[in-house]
Amino acid sequence: MTLNIGVIGTGAIGRDHIRRITNTLSGARVTAVTDVQPKAAEETIATYGLDARALATGQEVIASRDVDAVLVTSWGPTHEEFVLASLAAGKPVFCEKPLATTAQGALNIVKAETALNHRLVQVGFMRRYDAGYRALKSVIDSGQIGAPLIVHCAHRNPDVPERYTTDMAINDTVIHELDVLRWLLDDDYVSAQVVYPRRSRHAFAHLADPQIVLLETAKGARIDVEVFVNCQYGYDIQCEVVGEAGTARLPEPMAVPLRVGAQRVSAILTDWKERFIASYDVELQDFIDAASEGTAAGPSSWDGLAAAVSADACVAAQGKPGAIVPITLPERPALYV
Amino acid sequence: MTLNIGVIGTGAIGRDHIRRITNTLSGARVTAVTDVQPKAAEETIATYGLDARALATGQEVIASRDVDAVLVTSWGPTHEEFVLASLAAGKPVFCEKPLATTAQGALNIVKAETALNHRLVQVGFMRRYDAGYRALKSVIDSGQIGAPLIVHCAHRNPDVPERYTTDMAINDTVIHELDVLRWLLDDDYVSAQVVYPRRSRHAFAHLADPQIVLLETAKGARIDVEVFVNCQYGYDIQCEVVGEAGTARLPEPMAVPLRVGAQRVSAILTDWKERFIASYDVELQDFIDAASEGTAAGPSSWDGLAAAVSADACVAAQGKPGAIVPITLPERPALYV
């Protein structure tokens, strides 16, 4: 009854998922591993004491008879190929974001899965598994604050390396809001606009930072997302939903309230990896549970496509300050309703 | 040494100012009163036991020898006339907002005061006297959060009567943010844009509610002001300033933290009159203190003009959803630097 998982890509996130499958989660084990660096795959097997084989390619992993389900944690440009191959093999596949590096790639996957008329793909949008976002969604769905009209968000990092470029504010940063807000509101985006405040002196000269992304949804809600990746003070994710009868906020991460040195103080996280760490466990357990039943749950390839299309529009809006760029999704297949 | 004040207009706010001059503040007394309803002036004198005369017109009040300073709390369209007359008489004058009902009217006052080369006018923007805004400004000015880049604001009322129209969201509501944010940031606006979220079902059909006003400042800061006058849950003023090194928020009004009925609870005010009640005392004492020295402090006629010009642009932006409307002030006279 144990699910046999094959892992494609043993970089940081791949190894982290292998660790949690092996030591923390229930109902699965890693039986096959591959990496573009064959030595990395073998070292990973040794490090975690896996009873697994190191295979030469992702395709071999997918084809392997002792692999029931696939984890794609390789380089982004390879995702589409491995997800499509998993679909062809009829095996559940968990794919780290992005599902594909282009909207067309994501659409190819949606079409392949739609042809099967059976969900097999889960995309690695972990925020949907965060206890705080889940509690917030539960409050919204309860009707306590009425229909959502406005969402105010902030996505702040203490700093970013020099290689972080202006478009990465969308593709690597706001991409999380793009997914989680669709889910939170049960809605889709229809337009995007980008506003550039005065640039922080802590940002590298080539980077527009902070930025504000304005979104409009099909139901008419308005969203503002402040993206500020050199905010200095911490990794801070804010989300306030304004409804017709009240407001609800994403809870702050747990912190010990102190009184010291003439201050009431609570620590703010500085490392993004700690912020959603618990949600990775829940996310992957959800994959294991669904895959054990031969299917997939959670963020779908349709969600991956929606995120890709929306992100493309936001990047386009970055290039035309003040302009309102429409966001148009293809018709949603019944499989994803 | 006691300042003799003449009051023009004994409506609710006029009587309220008379009460605080008489019972609460120090260094002034009301010696002359007028109202368009002569009986109202006499009743006010009786109610507060004033040793004052009821005069027939505002002009008589201004001209009266036992009036050292003037309080203009009459109907908005009369403000310009009475402020100009006070300037002509060389008497300090406190004018409730608006300073004038048009930008041109405010400009007339600025010019008259500039010709005197001496400040005599204080405009009734009381938020600058609120302890919370003052503490926030003190934090910003201390440099703790670095240069301000973004300001997120919300101005929420539980509900409004049917006569409240869409443009009043600017002229009666956002007008307070327009003044206080200029002061908070020591900056001016250069453009405005208005965004319309889905209308709340609690708003009358003729009213666009909520609205979001986006402002850009001369220094490049970006401001978003959510105006939501049918938010149902309370009168709630939010202001978060995002600086290069940190953020600072307007403190919440004092409330007793309770634990009852499975909830941690703190009351939110529902009546706007209570929110800034203490600031009216500080504001008017500031007027008394400066007027006793023959001058004026606090929000100037230039600030009144800047608010009027900015509000006009916002109303123009309301009419062109998505458009970015420039805000242009005349050159600032040295008197107001």
Add this chain to the structure above:
Amino acid sequence: MTLNIGVIGTGAIGRDHIRRITNTLSGARVTAVTDVQPKAAEETIATYGLDARALATGQEVIASRDVDAVLVTSWGPTHEEFVLASLAAGKPVFCEKPLATTAQGALNIVKAETALNHRLVQVGFMRRYDAGYRALKSVIDSGQIGAPLIVHCAHRNPDVPERYTTDMAINDTVIHELDVLRWLLDDDYVSAQVVYPRRSRHAFAHLADPQIVLLETAKGARIDVEVFVNCQYGYDIQCEVVGEAGTARLPEPMAVPLRVGAQRVSAILTDWKERFIASYDVELQDFIDAASEGTAAGPSSWDGLAAAVSADACVAAQGKPGAIVPITLPERPALYV
């Protein structure tokens, strides 16, 4: 109609009250001043530009025909004499705490005032005028949390000078809780116990710090007051009332919430003088208003006596760790019911 006030004692607190009568409050002026240092009285008149006479003694001030009401802000051991003299003269008198340095002295005053069958004395327990305590009392009186069963308090100072002795933790520090909690609960104390935690290494060797004072009330409520006068981090007053149906806390003083340096931060006051500064204004205005009517309001001489008797019991309990010391008040005269 202006109340003429004579001030006995122009030390720090005397001058502070003179300043607020002159510049801030309404309806009174200082007409006579005395101090054991005649020069100090004259300097005070000059500093505040008073239209007042410097008199040789407190008795002269009380007897003066241009003095309607008396402020006793002299050295503690002189309070009883001046309050009794004011009563004999039939003049309202505000006496800074302590009302007398012994319970017997306070009882003498209670008897003299009871003989007049008319309240003339207000004792300077300013916490009853603090907006936070008033809001807390209002919540308790509303019945929202049910009958009070337990009160948890903390009274923390950052540090104290070497001359601060163990009994001063009662007579100078807990004395404020002893008064304000009687008022808050509308109750009296029946016993006291003192517990000594491990001594802080920041306390001088002669001082037991922190201490915990346990009180029982006539209605059966139990109170614990942590007194910690070398807590290092700030001046912090805490009060949590546990009722049959919920709890209510004293609100924190206003502070700007910041996010800086990996912390959510709000400042804590370090100077006790700032904590209740606004309440001194309300307190003295209350005295002026009542004295203008020929009487006194607020904390009475009975409250001063109750505080003195309770403090004596607490000091006795300090000397017998673990022992429960009864607190017995004389019968309450009808004047104070």
Add this chain to the structure above:
Amino acid sequence: MTLNIGVIGTGAIGRDHIRRITNTLSGARVTAVTDVQPKAAEETIATYGLDARALATGQEVIASRDVDAVLVTSWGPTHEEFVLASLAAGKPVFCEKPLATTAQGALNIVKAETALNHRLVQVGFMRRYDAGYRALKSVIDSGQIGAPLIVHCAHRNPDVPERYTTDMAINDTVIHELDVLRWLLDDDYVSAQVVYPRRSRHAFAHLADPQIVLLETAKGARIDVEVFVNCQYGYDIQCEVVGEAGTARLPEPMAVPLRVGAQRVSAILTDWKERFIASYDVELQDFIDAASEGTAAGPSSWDGLAAAVSADACVAAQGKPGAIVPITLPERPALYV
């Protein structure tokens, strides 16, 4: 490499542990089950789809060759026998609290384990595994607030059934504080006193509620624990540690901050089972990990003994209001240092 666990007792908590071993935790499976109601054991096997045998007695479970480690979740009076038998069999054993129903029983276990000179017993004090308490301990151990001098605690339940008796406030309720505070402070208790506030009208007539338990530690810290099991408003666990340089509090459980109906609101839990639900997972995983290495971690049988001895003293103190009852532990064996 999977740990085979035998479970003695399939009541609510036994089944809950079986569920988490089977569906949530990593590295173990349930292979044998027993209950005083044989049918209950069989039903449990069916419910969770276990590949396990239903055995007739706890002794059979302990003796079974396919049982590597034992879970004792049976009726309290049987705990001592099964833990001793597990020790005799040399098998790691997790025992729900109480370790034994008497201090002598706990001492028997300590002696048996000490004779083995090897830890095999973990007691089910789950609060040590709560993320909030762990964060609080981490702050204390960091030295940020200096040496702990005072701890203020509250343990509040909304209500209790009629069978809940006054001594259960110690043995079922305060028992959790008795364990977790020893661990938090790395200290032992030397005395206890109980104070009875006015009884809540919501308590059954036979029950003293609330109560306050005062503890003194070997290092001189003073602890007050308010126990209030009919507080009506929720299940609320408070803990504030006052150190020489600052204070630290147990974080509140996560809750969505709402603004609705003129209130800022966050939900308080009402069901104690939800409060520490996540800590049960961590606790049992810790047992599995240590048992897989042939030993035990976490709360030891010495901790179980210390809790029993301390609880006995508290119950004695309940019978002598105002008296200070000494708490004396035997000498601590080296195994537990």
